Every structure is written in C-alpha cells, then in structure tokens.
Amino acid sequence: MSHTPDAASGNRDFWVRLQRIDRRWIFLVLFVGVVVPYFTPLGCRVRPSDPTRKLYDFIDKLPERKPVMISFDYGPGSAAELDPMAVAIARHCFKKNLRLIGVTLDPTGALLIRKAFEKAGKDLGKKMHEDWVSLGYKPGGGVVVLGIGGGLDTVFATDSEGKPYGEIPALEGVRNYDDIGIVVDLASSAAPDIWIRYAREAFKANLACGVTGVMVAAYYPYLQTGQFIGILGGLKGAAEYEQLTEAPGDGQIGMDSQSVAHLIVIALVILGNVASIASRRGPRG
Amino acid sequence: MEHPGFWHVFSVWVAALLTLIAYSFLYKDNPAYRFVEALFVGVSAGYGLAIVYRDVVIPDLWKPIHDEGDLLRLIPAVIGVLMLSRFHPKISWLSRWPMAFTIGIGAGMSIPATIQANILKQVQGTMVSPVVLDKATAMENAVASVSNVVLIIGVLSVLAYFFFSKEHTGGYGRFCKLGIYFLMFSFGASFGYTVMARVSLLIGRVTFLLYDWLHVGAVLLR
Amino acid sequence: MRTQVPVAIAFIAGVVMVIQFFVPTHHSMALRDTLLAWTRIISAFALVVGIGSLVSINISKLRRLSPGWIYAIVTLAGFAVMAVFGILGTKEAAAPAWRHTLDRCYQWLFDNVQVPMDATIFSLLAFFIASAAYRTFRARTFEASLLLAAALLVMVGRVPLGVEIGAKLHEAIWGGSTTAPVTPEWLQSLTEWVLNCPNTAAQRAIMFGAALAAVAQALRIIVGIERPYMSGS
Structure with missing residues (x-):
C-alpha cells in the first residue's frame, strides 16, 4: 500500500x-x-514481598510488652503513603500486645502520631500512656537519634501531653535502644540515613523503615547489608503489611x-x- | 461544640472544599487556588512555631529552668537567641556563633558514623562470593551466584564511571559504559516508584472525597 | 571576633564529637549528651529564624502593596491564628478550660485545614508526572530505553494487577505445571531482583561517592576551610 x-x-x-x-x-x-x-x-490479591515479610516476621517474634518505636518522619503531604503503614504496623504490635512509642524528627509529624495509634488501637481497647505514648517532636535530626542512645528520657522529658517520662507506664523500663525491640522509621525525607548512622551503627539498634515510593530504590543497599531488617515501599508496602496482618486498610483500598x-x-x-x-x-x- | 455530628460534617466539608479548590489549579491557575496556597503557607508556619513552643520551649527550657532550677539550660537558650540577631543587620554577625556550634557538632558526629554506615558496611556488603553453593537447589545456587556477580560488577563499573582521573577509552571505557547502563536501570526503577508514590497521594485524596465526604464507593472498608 | 570565634567554635565542637566517638568514657559520653541537649535547643531557634523570615517577607510585601499583597494578608492571618491557638492551647490537665478549648481549635485547624491542603497540593504531582511521562519519556537512545524498561517493569511488577497479569501469562504458557522454570509470581520476583541487584549496585556506588564527599566536607568545616555559618549574616 x-x-x-x-x-x-x-x-x-x-x-x-x-x-x-x-x-x-x-x-x-x-x-x-x-x-x-x-x-x-478489580479484586486483585496483594502478594507480600520479601522486605515486607521480614519486618512482619521480626515484629511477630518479639516478646509481649516489648516496646517498639515508630518514628513518624513525615508530614500530611506524604501521609497518604505512610499513614496506612503506621496503622498497619501499630495494629500488628497491639495484637501482639507490644508497647508502642511514637517520636518524630519532622515537626509536621507530631500530630499524626496520636491519630495513627488511636486508629490502630481503637478496636483492641489500647490506651494512651498504658499501651502507647506519643513523645512528639524534637529538632536536630541526628542529634535526637544519637541522644536517644544516651537515654530516651534525656531527650524526651515529657510526652506530647506534658506528662513526665517517669509517670508513663508505657515507658516503664525503657532507658535507650537496648530496651526497644525495633525502631521503624516511616519517612518522606532522608531520615532513614540518620537512623542508620546514629541508631543502627552507633548503638546496634534493630532498625527497619517504611518510605515513600520516591525513596525506596535508594534504600535497598541497606537491606542487603542487614542494616535494615525490612523495608516497606510506598502504599503497596502498606497494603502488603495489611495483607500479612489480615486487617485490610487504606493500603488495600487503594491498590x-x-x-x-x-x-x-x-x-x-x-x-x-x-x-x-x-x-x-x-x-x- | 454541643453537637458532635454537626461538627464532624462541618469539618469534613471544610476539608473537602479546600481539596476541591486546590484541585481547581489543574484546570487553570485562579485566585481561589492562590488563596488556599497562601493560607497553607501561613497555617504551616504558625503550626511550626507552636510545635517548637510546645515540644521544645516548654519541656526543654521553661520547665527545667523554672520548675527544677536547672540554670545550665540558660547557656543554650542564650546561644540560641543569638540566632535571632540575623534580623538586625548591625549585629547579625552574632548569629554565626550558634550556627558554627550546630554545624560543628553535626560535622563532628557525622564523620565516624558516615564512614561506618555508608562506606565500611557497604564495602562489606559488596564482598560477596561470586559462586554460591549453599542453597537448597541448583537453580537457587545459580540465581544467587548470578546476583552476586551482577552486584560486584555493577558497583565496580559505576565507580569506574565516576572516576574521571582516567580517560574513559578502550576496555576501561566500555566498562564505564556498563556503569552507565546500571545507573540507567536504577534511575528507571526510581522513576517507576516515583509514579507509584505520586499516584498514591492522589489515591489518598480520592479516598477522602469518596468515602469520608460523599460516602460512596463499592468497598466501604472503613 | 567576627571570624575567628565562629571558626574556633566549629573546630572545638567538631573535634569533641569525633573524640567522644573513639574514646567512649563515662565523662566523654556525659559531655556528648550535654552538647546534644544544647544543640537540640539551639536548633529550635533555627526553625524560628526560618518562620521569622517568612513572616517578615510577607509583612514587607504588605507594606509595599506589591502584587499579590492580598495573599500576604491570608498568609499572615493563617500564621497568627494557628500560632496563637497552638501556643496558648494545651493538653495539660491542670490548665484552665479555655486553654483546652484553644488546643482543640489548634488540632481542628491542623486536621481540617493544614492536612487536606498539604495532601492535596502534593497530590497535584500525580497529574503532572503523568503528563510529563507522556510528553518527555522517550526511548531515543539505548540508555534511555534501559531507563524506560526498568521504569515500566517496576510500574507493572509492583502493583497487584500487573502481578496478576504475569500469573495469567504463566498459566497460559505452563498451565500450572510444577516443572515451570519460574513461579506464577515471576513478575514480582523479577522486580524484586532488579531492586536487589542492579539497582542496589548503582545506588551503592552513588552512596560511596556521596559518603566520601560528606566526610571530606565535614573535615573541611571542622578545620575551617569551609565556613557555611558565615553566609547570610
């Protein structure tokens, strides 16, 4: 033609x-x-990837009442990706009867901690100060992470409600990283690098991260070296974690x-x- | 605030209207969008100041100094106040002191930590055996071996590409070219994930508009 | 005074932090903790400086009635309301009821004004990235084709529908045979492999470069060759 x-x-x-x-x-x-x-x-099934499963398995094996720290290093702009992760991980921790400690290196993350923990613990009857605590925001990034190694109470004298550290049952016996089962950093910035350098390398803290899709590829080298126990990547990572905990949430809704x-x-x-x-x-x- | 039902509905409507006004930018830039943008900037700044007051000034300065008599805390408070001298041109040089202090601390603590986390551990992670024999099946051994070889060659070729003291010609040049291919593959993966991330943010707003505001949608999981 | 003092401060602060890492005695760690506590407090003032700059820019915009001054009023009003509610409001049980009310207003503004605006403005990027992908993502060279291939693989392999399509293909070719060389989730596994191997290799090499540069930069700051604290004052 x-x-x-x-x-x-x-x-x-x-x-x-x-x-x-x-x-x-x-x-x-x-x-x-x-x-x-x-x-x-469409009803497609979410199949959990290895990095997500590794984090799930690690948390699943922690003994009862062991504290888990979640760092909310993101603001509302990235909450659509990271809030579902926070809720899914918190729900898993509450089901396993673990204590949760929320902190943030990002000022805009301070008010997101309480909302996520309340949402995750609502049906399980989990109470603030008894089962979880929001320690809020401290400026300085690496200075805060390194400081926690010296003593969590030296960095956070009170929680975000103004209650003194020593009067909070959820923090009983928690001195520093030695007493925390795992730190999970949920971040939309370079915060995971900070936690790697000053919590993992300086104090041998167990560490995992959940990051926005934009950043996932850059953090795989840390997974291969074992510096991160697991990685959740974007909304899909949240959906995978929800699948493992058999508790559908915003991650699965969006898939x-x-x-x-x-x-x-x-x-x-x-x-x-x-x-x-x-x-x-x-x-x- | 006697009627929580009303306040909930009102709150959702405010959030929904702000969302729709922000989306109006997609059609065309307009005064309503600029209003929302300006409001966002102002509210965020106000929030930032309040959070510093609530989470730093009160627990780390006011309470230790006023309630516990910890006068040593006055030292960082005074150094910190020097930072505000930036707003007065005549004494703005004083702001260099607190800046020098925080930058010096940051530089000092980062040196050993960066060497450990980003250099030594990464070198260790690259020193993997090119031949793996300890897996359950021959296929798994083969995959693990190929993966390790790809990892080693990938790291070395990208490093070679970034090494500009030797001309990228001949066999060495071809090895550097291989490094570019690895970089392209990695950037492509990052781009794919970036699309995923941006779409997720849109999904977050659509979930809010459909479920929380309009109460429509086939799978009301929440 | 204006030059030597800041250089000396940066040098001493930096050297102390390096030494405490290599000599972790009780005293050096106590000194470290004190310095870290001070730095946290000083860093808070840096945040205040940033906010102060924003406010002063908007005030001068308003004074000069420069274009868009009306939006400066909106910004300043939003700032004032949020700051007042946040500073005067508190959750402390012993505080008077009006302060609890202000705290609830602060929380309400955050939940229903700041959160939706921040989330929506960021989500606009979804539309622009789709448009940019359509207009500019071209496979004109071999390198660009590789980039495109990896992007498409991740986009397909990281969503359930893509993995499902892969599983259907697997069934069509091998029909559920146990002797198939790959699993039905081959697309997800392939994507994971790309991230774990070629991607990790490239990112690690970039990381080496960035880390060496960061260490060199930190050393230059400590010895006073680089003086970022001198700028803008």
Whole structure:
C-alpha cells in the first residue's frame, strides 16, 4: 500500500497534534482511572514481598510488652503513603500486645502520631500512656537519634501531653535502644540515613523503615547489608503489611486504583513514544 | 461544640472544599487556588512555631529552668537567641556563633558514623562470593551466584564511571559504559516508584472525597 | 571576633564529637549528651529564624502593596491564628478550660485545614508526572530505553494487577505445571531482583561517592576551610 505525500503529511500532523494534546485531557483520564475502581473493584490479591515479610516476621517474634518505636518522619503531604503503614504496623504490635512509642524528627509529624495509634488501637481497647505514648517532636535530626542512645528520657522529658517520662507506664523500663525491640522509621525525607548512622551503627539498634515510593530504590543497599531488617515501599508496602496482618486498610483500598493508574501511565508512555516516532517520519519524495 | 455530628460534617466539608479548590489549579491557575496556597503557607508556619513552643520551649527550657532550677539550660537558650540577631543587620554577625556550634557538632558526629554506615558496611556488603553453593537447589545456587556477580560488577563499573582521573577509552571505557547502563536501570526503577508514590497521594485524596465526604464507593472498608 | 570565634567554635565542637566517638568514657559520653541537649535547643531557634523570615517577607510585601499583597494578608492571618491557638492551647490537665478549648481549635485547624491542603497540593504531582511521562519519556537512545524498561517493569511488577497479569501469562504458557522454570509470581520476583541487584549496585556506588564527599566536607568545616555559618549574616 502506498501513501501520497499529502496523506503522509496529514498522518504526521495527526501524531504531532497528539503529542501537543491539552494536558488537561491527560489529567482527566488519570483521575477517572483512579476513581472507577472504587465503584468496580478489580479484586486483585496483594502478594507480600520479601522486605515486607521480614519486618512482619521480626515484629511477630518479639516478646509481649516489648516496646517498639515508630518514628513518624513525615508530614500530611506524604501521609497518604505512610499513614496506612503506621496503622498497619501499630495494629500488628497491639495484637501482639507490644508497647508502642511514637517520636518524630519532622515537626509536621507530631500530630499524626496520636491519630495513627488511636486508629490502630481503637478496636483492641489500647490506651494512651498504658499501651502507647506519643513523645512528639524534637529538632536536630541526628542529634535526637544519637541522644536517644544516651537515654530516651534525656531527650524526651515529657510526652506530647506534658506528662513526665517517669509517670508513663508505657515507658516503664525503657532507658535507650537496648530496651526497644525495633525502631521503624516511616519517612518522606532522608531520615532513614540518620537512623542508620546514629541508631543502627552507633548503638546496634534493630532498625527497619517504611518510605515513600520516591525513596525506596535508594534504600535497598541497606537491606542487603542487614542494616535494615525490612523495608516497606510506598502504599503497596502498606497494603502488603495489611495483607500479612489480615486487617485490610487504606493500603488495600487503594491498590486497584494504583494498578489502573500505572497501566494508564504505561499506555501514555507508549503512546507518546509511538507519536514521537510517527511524527518524525517525513513523506518520501 | 454541643453537637458532635454537626461538627464532624462541618469539618469534613471544610476539608473537602479546600481539596476541591486546590484541585481547581489543574484546570487553570485562579485566585481561589492562590488563596488556599497562601493560607497553607501561613497555617504551616504558625503550626511550626507552636510545635517548637510546645515540644521544645516548654519541656526543654521553661520547665527545667523554672520548675527544677536547672540554670545550665540558660547557656543554650542564650546561644540560641543569638540566632535571632540575623534580623538586625548591625549585629547579625552574632548569629554565626550558634550556627558554627550546630554545624560543628553535626560535622563532628557525622564523620565516624558516615564512614561506618555508608562506606565500611557497604564495602562489606559488596564482598560477596561470586559462586554460591549453599542453597537448597541448583537453580537457587545459580540465581544467587548470578546476583552476586551482577552486584560486584555493577558497583565496580559505576565507580569506574565516576572516576574521571582516567580517560574513559578502550576496555576501561566500555566498562564505564556498563556503569552507565546500571545507573540507567536504577534511575528507571526510581522513576517507576516515583509514579507509584505520586499516584498514591492522589489515591489518598480520592479516598477522602469518596468515602469520608460523599460516602460512596463499592468497598466501604472503613 | 567576627571570624575567628565562629571558626574556633566549629573546630572545638567538631573535634569533641569525633573524640567522644573513639574514646567512649563515662565523662566523654556525659559531655556528648550535654552538647546534644544544647544543640537540640539551639536548633529550635533555627526553625524560628526560618518562620521569622517568612513572616517578615510577607509583612514587607504588605507594606509595599506589591502584587499579590492580598495573599500576604491570608498568609499572615493563617500564621497568627494557628500560632496563637497552638501556643496558648494545651493538653495539660491542670490548665484552665479555655486553654483546652484553644488546643482543640489548634488540632481542628491542623486536621481540617493544614492536612487536606498539604495532601492535596502534593497530590497535584500525580497529574503532572503523568503528563510529563507522556510528553518527555522517550526511548531515543539505548540508555534511555534501559531507563524506560526498568521504569515500566517496576510500574507493572509492583502493583497487584500487573502481578496478576504475569500469573495469567504463566498459566497460559505452563498451565500450572510444577516443572515451570519460574513461579506464577515471576513478575514480582523479577522486580524484586532488579531492586536487589542492579539497582542496589548503582545506588551503592552513588552512596560511596556521596559518603566520601560528606566526610571530606565535614573535615573541611571542622578545620575551617569551609565556613557555611558565615553566609547570610
């Protein structure tokens, strides 16, 4: 089949126009793709990955009442990815009757701690100060993490409610990292590097992290060396942890939409490449 | 606040309207979006100041000095106040002292920690055997061996690529080229994950709008 | 006074922290803990300086009635309300009831104003990354194709639908045979392998470079060759 130069040029114009399509159409397609699965769920099964399973197994084996520290190193901007992780891990800890200590190196994370622990412990009758405590925010990053090694009470004299350290049952017998089963850093910044350097290397604390998707790839080297016991990556990591604890939450709710949105982006990339190639082909003359 | 039902509905509506106004930017920049953006900046700054007061000033300064008579705490308080001299050009040089102190502490504590966590441990993690024989099956041994070889070659080739004191030509140049391929693979994986992260944030807002605000959706798990 | 003192402070602070690491005696650790406590307090003032700058920029915008001054009012009002509620409000049981009410207002503003705005503004990136992927992600060279391939693999292999499609393909080819060379979750395993091997290798090499640079930079700061604390004052 042969094309006339006019037809070929018309075809090329089509592909050129397609490349310059108003971006708002792309926005609309993505939005619809995310919304539709809420009404017609795909029901795909979430299969937990190894890094998630390793963290789950470690926490599962901790003895009763052992304290677990979660560092909420993120703000509301990344809460959609990390809050589901916090709730899933906290729920697992509460089911195992472990104590939870919440801290943050990010000022915007301070008010997220209580909400996550309350949500996770609501059905299990877990109480603030008895089973969990929010110690709030301290500035300084590495200075705080290193300071905890010297004594948790030297860094946090009171909890975020103003209650003195010594009067909080959830902190009974907790001096430093030696008394904490594991520290899980949930972060949207470079905070995991800080915890690695000043908690893991300086005090041999057991450490794991849950990070936003943007950062996951950068933290795999720490997993291979054993510096991290496990890693949860993005909303999918939260969904995997929920699957292991058999307690569906916001992670699993979002997985169908996540799947469809990824397929849309893949289709867009392919279409963009096809359009780019087709528009570069000139009519032979 | 007598009627919690009303307050809950009102709160959700406020959050939903702010969400929709912020999304209006996708259609076009507009005054309503700029209002929300300005409000966000202001509220965040106010929150930051309040959290410093609540979580630092009260427990770490006021209570130890006022209630326990720990006058040593006055030293960092005075040094910290020097930082505020930045707002007065004539004495702004005084802010260098607290800055020098915190930067010096940070530099000193980071040297041994970085060497341990990011250099020695990573070198150790790269010293893996290229031949693995202790797995359950021959297939697993083969996969583990290939993985270790890929890891070793990958680290060395990327390091070679970043080493600019030797010209990237000949066999060495091809080895450096291999390093670029490893980098591209890693950046691609990061990009894939970045798409995932951004979509997750959108999912968070859609979940809020559909479940918490409109109460619609097929799987009301919450 | 203006130059030598800060250089001396940075040198002493840095050297003390290095020495305490290598000589962890009771006294050196006590000194370390004191210095860390001081640094936490001083760091809080740095945060205040940042907030102060933002406020002063908006006040001067308002004074000059420069374009967008109306938004400066919104920013300053939001700042004032949140700061007042947060500072005067408290959860302490012994405090008067009005302070508890202010604390609830502070929490309400955080939950229903700050959280949705922060989350929504960040989520706008989802739309822009989709648009950018469509317009600019081109496989024009071999290197770009590799980048594209890894991105597509992660995008497919890290979501349940992608893994499900992989499992269906597995069934179509091997029909549930136990002798198949790979498991039905092969796509997820492949993605994990990419992250664990080639990705780890590249990230580790980058980490070596960054760590060596960070150590060199820290040394330069301690000995006073690099003086970041001198800028802006």
